[in-house]
Amino acid sequence: MIPGVTVARPATELMFFSAGLNLIVALNFSVATWSAFMSIYGIISKLALFLIGFATMRTIGVRRRRAQMLPAASRRIPKGRPKFKN
Numbered sequence: 001m002i003p004g005v006t007v008a009r010p011a012t013e014l015m016f017f018s019a020g021l022n023l024i025v026a027l028n029f030s031v032a033t034w035s036a037f038m039s040i041y042g043i044i045s046k047l048a049l050f051l052i053g054f055a056t057m058r059t060i061g062v063r064r065r066r067a068q069m070l071p072a073a074s075r076r077i078p079k080g081r082p083k084f085k086n
Contacts, residue, residue, distance in 0.1 A: 014049055018042075 021041070026034050 014045060018045060 018041070022038060025037050029037070
């Protein structure tokens, strides 16, 4: 698990989108068209969600790796406690 990454939201949004699309296609097209469309859509949506998740994780991983590779002097890490004006 990578901290700071939420994975459940895109899956939930895709489920609601799929349910709405399923309803629209089922009510407006024939049973044969509906079954063919939903079979193809199921595979395509899972592939698209996988690719989006993979690209997101890869981008986060590359950013964090580059941040680790920076020399310590160039990092913006505050030293000590921050000073507040009263």
